[in-house]
Amino acid sequence: MHIPTLLAALIPATAAYTKLSDSSLKSLPSPGSDFDIKTGALLSPLLTVRVPGTPGIAAVQAHFVTFFQTHLPSWKLSFQNSTQPTALGRPLPFVNIVATRDPPWAKQGDVGRLALVAHYDSKIDPPGFIGATDSAAPCAMILHAARSVDAALTRKWEAMKSAGQTGSLEGEKGVQIILLDGEEAFLNWSDEDSLYGARALAASWEQATNPAMSTFRTPLSEISLFLLLDLLGSRNPSVPSYFKTTHWAYQNMASAETRLRALKLFKSSPNHPSRKKAPAKNSKGGAPAREAREPKFLPEANKKDTATWLGGLIQDDHIPFMAKGVEVLHMIPDPFPTVWHRIDDDGAHLDGATVEDWALLVTAFAAEWLDLEGYLAAKPVMKREVGGEGEAEVVMGGTETDARPEPVEVQGRSELSNF
Numbered sequence: 393m394h395i396p397t398l399l400a401a402l403i404p405a406t407a408a409y410t411k412l413s414d415s416s417l418k419s420l421p422s423p424g425s426d427f428d429i430k431t432g433a434l435l436s437p438l439l440t441v442r443v444p445g446t447p448g449i450a451a452v453q454a455h456f457v458t459f460f461q462t463h464l465p466s467w468k469l470s471f472q473n474s475t476q477p478t479a480l481g482r483p484l485p486f487v488n489i490v491a492t493r494d495p496p497w498a499k500q501g502d503v504g505r506l507a508l509v510a511h512y513d514s515k516i517d518p519p520g521f522i523g524a525t526d527s528a529a530p531c532a533m534i535l536h537a538a539r540s541v542d543a544a545l546t547r548k549w550e551a552m553k554s555a556g557q558t559g560s561l562e563g564e565k566g567v568q569i570i571l572l573d574g575e576e577a578f579l580n581w582s583d584e585d586s587l588y589g590a591r592a593l594a595a596s597w598e599q600a601t602n603p604a605m606s607t608f609r610t611p612l613s614e615i616s617l618f619l620l621l622d623l624l625g626s627r628n629p630s631v632p633s634y635f636k637t638t639h640w641a642y643q644n645m646a647s648a649e650t651r652l653r654a655l656k657l658f659k660s661s662p663n664h665p666s667r668k669k670a671p672a673k674n675s676k677g678g679a680p681a682r683e684a685r686e687p688k689f690l691p692e693a694n695k696k697d698t699a700t701w702l703g704g705l706i707q708d709d710h711i712p713f714m715a716k717g718v719e720v721l722h723m724i725p726d727p728f729p730t731v732w733h734r735i736d737d738d739g740a741h742l743d744g745a746t747v748e749d750w751a752l753l754v755t756a757f758a759a760e761w762l763d764l765e766g767y768l769a770a771k772p773v774m775k776r777e778v779g780g781e782g783e784a785e786v787v788m789g790g791t792e793t794d795a796r797p798e799p800v801e802v803q804g805r806s807e808l809s810n811f
């Protein structure tokens with residue numbers, strides 16, 4: 393089926409959202425040792441002081457660039473730079489890092505995207521502050537989600553191309569990672585002393601215009617959903633549904649959480665197999681032990697329309713985007729973690745299982761949003777010649793991540809540029 397661009401523009405981007413099957417959920421990779429706070433390839437380089445304009449944050453920027461260039465070469469990497477006066481009385485440089493993956497045939501301005509967003513700077517005070525939940529761990533979760541859907545996106549788009557389905561509404565869905573600088577205030581939080589990176593990026597994207605006849609007028613309007621992660625990584629988080637207009641997305645994420653828990657894939661769950669106590673010696677079998685009450689990261693799936701929606705009350709990186717009409721799903725716990733803005737918001741105080749569970753949940757949500765059902769599980773795609781009999785299929789074990797085939801088509805080469 394072909395849907396012309398004009399019609400596609402009239403259909404909300406929320407129209408297609410495909411739940412993953414149980415087997416696809418089970419096939420999602422877990423970050424595992426990559427989230428080790430001392431040696432993990434994804435997380436440990438982020439657990440350092442990252443104050444804007446310092447060598448510490450430059451090292452973290454290099455980590456992101458190396459990650460995308462090494463692991464996700466099909467993503468277009470861009471920087472949005474600004475130099476802004478700050479509350480410290482001197483101007484500082486801010487660098488927003490954006491990685492984008494679109495269908496290879498899509499034209500500029502025709503792709504609506506799921507944006508996965510977190511800030512990567514750390515607060516200047518107290519000295520030595522690491523900001524593990526704020527937002528080193530959320531950045532690592534996003535990197536993990538990006539690499540976990542990458543191969544499936546390649547497979548899906550290749551299949552669509554083979555089937556001649558390019559140009560359909562379905563084809564105009566992409567994904568974007570936005571890593572923001574300068575979220576924290578330097579002295580006291582105010583409209584001027586905070587959100588330096590987010591304000592610069594939202595303004596820049598609002599002003600940039602796409603070619604005439606594009607589906608979306610500006611890069612800002614290409615964001616279908618701004619999924620902002622912040623203050624995640626402490627044990628037992630509870631994230632309310634803040635926005636009525638994106639409650640549908642919250643409900644989808646809550647549903648994914650419930651299903652991942654039921655499949656015993658949540659490591660922080662009291663019912664995860666690794667936490668099951670051995671049966672008592674004098675136990676005579678019989679009825680299995682009752683399961684502990686399952687907690688929920690997202691407890692408000694059944695919130696009523698008439699309930700109180702607190703969206704916008706929490707000042708965070710979504711504010712400049714929301715003010716310009718972008719739809720926001722805010723994953724920030726209420727209450728904040730007890731370590732919030734304290735020196736002990738460090739790697740040692742993260743709950744490793746919770747960090748991994750968030751990464752898995754964000755991955756599942758992104759995969760559902762991108763309609764990756766059928767493309768996720770490491771399918772028997774590796775082919776080899778066997779005794780002149782043509783091709784034999786080899787089932788690849790392990791996870792998506794370690795079974796990733798070469799991208800079929802490199803899209804938009806990794807290029808470094810300013811918006």
Ligand SMILES: [Zn+2]
Nearest residue numbers: 515526576733
């Ligand atoms: Zn903070």
